[in-house]
Amino acid sequence: MTDATVAARARDLVKTYGKDDAEVHALDGVSLDVMAGEFTAVMGPSGSGKSTLMHCMAALDAPSAGSVVIGDTELAQLKDKELTRLRRDRVGFVFQAFNLVPTLTAEENILLPLSIAGRKPDPDWYQQVIDAVGLADRLKHRPNEMSGGQQQRVACARALVGRPSIVFADEPTGNLDSTSGAEVLSFLRRSVDEFGQTIVMVTHDPVAASYTDRVVFLADGKVVDELRKPTAETVLEHMTALQQRAMSTSPQEH
Numbered sequence: 001m002t003d004a005t006v007a008a009r010a011r012d013l014v015k016t017y018g019k020d021d022a023e024v025h026a027l028d029g030v031s032l033d034v035m036a037g038e039f040t041a042v043m044g045p046s047g048s049g050k051s052t053l054m055h056c057m058a059a060l061d062a063p064s065a066g067s068v069v070i071g072d073t074e075l076a077q078l079k080d081k082e083l084t085r086l087r088r089d090r091v092g093f094v095f096q097a098f099n100l101v102p103t104l105t106a107e108e109n110i111l112l113p114l115s116i117a118g119r120k121p122d123p124d125w126y127q128q129v130i131d132a133v134g135l136a137d138r139l140k141h142r143p144n145e146m147s148g149g150q151q152q153r154v155a156c157a158r159a160l161v162g163r164p165s166i167v168f169a170d171e172p173t174g175n176l177d178s179t180s181g182a183e184v185l186s187f188l189r190r191s192v193d194e195f196g197q198t199i200v201m202v203t204h205d206p207v208a209a210s211y212t213d214r215v216v217f218l219a220d221g222k223v224v225d226e227l228r229k230p231t232a233e234t235v236l237e238h239m240t241a242l243q244q245r246a247m248s249t250s251p252q253e254h
């Protein structure tokens with residue numbers, strides 16, 4: 001793979017919380033390349049560092065050591081204003097809790113980041129995104145007039161409408177039933193296949209992971225495994241093996 005195909009890169013990422021006896025290593029030397037135009041899932045047991053890794057790579061948190069590069073921009077070299085601009089212009093976010101503004105319509109929510117940035121949407125691209133999420137007849141509705149799945153699709157459209165280099169999705173189907181979750185995952189998959197979008201998704205769900213091109217497994221703050229062309233079954237096998245390994249290496253007595 002050439003550098004041109006790497007959308008984001010983490011190198012030797014360390015993130016520690018607390019001090020001395022109470023020190024916790026959330027990330028313990030993680031290196032990861034996220035390839036452009038791919039859908040990558042990050043999985044691992046609770047406390048493995050999944051969300052911390054995503055927050056550091058998405059410029060929402062700073063690592064204690066190591067480096068993160070998005071495109072050809074090293075995050076550590078940016079000042080606060082430049083970081084804010086990078087998050088606004090080059091990174092899209094989809095969260096488990098939708099994070100929509102309740103007083104705004106679906107359309108206003110989708111366009112909010114562009115409005116804040118003083119940018120107008122590209123009309124053709126905007127229409128493509130609206131058609132892809134299937135929300136054309138819902139644009140004037142407020143969040144409380146929409147189902148959870150529709151709200152999350154609004155959140156996905158909001159993340160994509162600014163044409164970011166990379167979209168980070170943190171448990172995007174965590175609050176959804178299986179049907180709504182499948183709608184959201186199908187849309188994310190389509191945005192990779194049809195629009196060439198790059199997506200990194202943290203999930204604990206093997207079915208969600210089966211929509212991706214590649215699954216990266218974390219345990220104890222380290223990358224321990226990787227799987228390409230995942231199915232729900234192969235992801236589950238890897239997760240089970242990870243948990244068994246963790247149980248066999250954990251101290252039996254304190």
